[in-house]
Amino acid sequence: QVQLVESGGGLVQPGGSLRLSCAASGSAFSSYTLGWYRQAPGKQREFVAIINSGDRITYADSVKGRFTIARDNAKNTVYLQMNSLKPEDTAVYFCNAAGRRGTYWGQGTQVTISS
Numbered sequence: 001q002v003q004l005v006e007s008g009g010g011l012v013q014p015g016g017s018l019r020l021s022c023a024a025s026g027s028a029f030s031s032y033t034l035g036w037y038r039q040a041p042g043k044q045r046e047f048v049a050i051i052n053s054g055d056r057i058t059y060a061d062s063v064k065g066r067f068t069i070a071r072d073n074a075k076n077t078v079y080l081q082m083n084s085l086k087p088e089d090t091a092v093y094f095c096n097a098a099g100r101r102g103t104y105w106g107q108g109t110q111v112t113i114s115s
């Protein structure tokens with residue numbers, strides 16, 4: 001069983017930056033593929049970025065060049081650095097861990113981009 005807790009969300013102006021963190025409990029963290037997803041009001045949850053156990057990274061086209069995902073296996077934490085934020089990035093951001101033992105989600109953290 002893996003528990004995920006996101007933090008770092010908040011309100012920021014367009015063009016600003018935020019760094020989200022997702023701390024995981026449980027074992028075998030380094031073996032999981034870790035991802036960030038987001039869900040805007042009235043929309044389906046969508047993929048943002050993932051990093052696998054070999055540090056292979058994939059981004060959604062909408063965030064390429066602006067967001068950076070990284071993992072620290074020693075701290076059981078995955079990060080999402082978000083730069084050049086736009087109003088359309090407003091959403092609840094969810095952390096995800098996927099592996100042989102199952103797929104797990106955090107509770108989400110709100111990110112609001114507004115002037």
